[in-house]
Amino acid sequence: MPDIDDDTRAVVKQALVDVLEKDLPELTDDTRLFGDLGLDSTSVIDLLMSLEDSVGLLIDPDELTAEAFDTFGTLTGYVASCLAAAQEPVG
Structure with missing residues (x-):
């Protein structure tokens, strides 16, 4: 898994705020998306x-x-992996 920088964490948190339409507390790596934040399959x-x-x-x-x-x-690890893969040269 690639290093997860603060920018990636901020982007993921902002996306969660936008989708859930509520302010979120301080998020830790252990914060459960479904159980703690109320994410559902549609969101x-x-x-x-x-x-x-x-x-x-x-x-x-x-x-x-x-x-x-x-x-x-x-x-955030998944997002960081996707972003890293997108920056790798093809070929």
């Missing part, structure tokens, strides 16, 4: 679209797993 789709729009995230549906949405830490 997952909105969250993915928000991340795609805000950072140009390219999501590979074949690599997307439910585990990516367990916690704030797993989601």
Whole structure:
């Protein structure tokens, strides 16, 4: 898993704020997206679209797993991995 910088954390938190339409407390890597924040299956789709729009995230549906949405830490790790993969040269 790539290093997760503060910018990535901020982008993911802002996307969660936008999708859930509420202020969020300080998020830790262990904050559960469904249990603690109230994310649901519909908001997952909105969250993915928000991340795609805000950072140009390219999501590979074949690599997307439910585990990516367990916690704030797993989601930021997933986003960081996607961003890192997008920056790798092809070929």
